[in-house]
Amino acid sequence: MIYVVATTKVKPEGREAFIAGAKTCIAETHKEKGCISYELHASVNDPDVFVFVERWETRDDLTAHSRAPHLKAWRELSAPMKASPTAIEIISGGKVQKL
Template sequence: MIYVAATFRIRPGTIEAFVAAAYIAIDTARREPGCLLYDLHASVTDPDRLVCLEQWDSRETFDRHLAAPHIATFSEAIKPYVLSTRVEIIHPDHVDTI
């Protein structure tokens, strides 16, 4: 099992547009094989920081998720709103960053 924390720094005032674009991706991801948890959270101290927390049964199912068409669509849709992204993949014995 792995956990994924994707942190997005967004342009000020774009949270509503970002969340609207994310809704379909989140709904679709939750139905993917191997997805155990997939949710988007807003920082209570920084209105321009969002974190997507995910739990997958394996790195392989997460990699298939990344290759899914809805993720490419989501990535393209959020481009106008995102200043930076950091994705951490948390394994039982180490952390990868992509």
Template sequence: MTDVAETVLLAEMRLAQPADPETRERLAQLVLAVRQEPGCLEYAAHLDADDPARIVFYERWQSREALETHAEAPALSAWRAFAMPRALGLPKLTFLHRLA
């Protein structure tokens, strides 16, 4: 049974250009750093197989508070500084509830 306080987030962003090697490397660095953050249960970044300019993040956090702390973490701030000038708009955030 999933802890009721667990927070699951799907975050999607679109880049103006397909992810280049530098972007892929920055994503790998981000994932490694975030997985070490307190309260992180799972964190993965994916490139859309049909659209390599679309990045999808799957995140599981122990609580909403842990996710809110992550939002201010240095690794995410560095990623935002790198990615947002390359992005088409703001990321789309979708909160999910596990059914089974």
């Protein structure tokens, strides 16, 4: 399993449009092969910080998602709303036994 955590800060005036566009992207992403979950969360400390938390069956499924037409449309729509670039962390599903 592959996890993705993508954090974005949006401009306050773009917040509502960002949420609306994200809902469309999320609905389409849920239909993709290998999508286990794809959720958007807002920070409790800063209402303009959003975090996508994703789970994918395989890295190939995630790669296919990155090329999906609805994701391209979402990137184009959301770009002017962002206050800074999105920070993306990809995490493997393997557990650490001991630290």
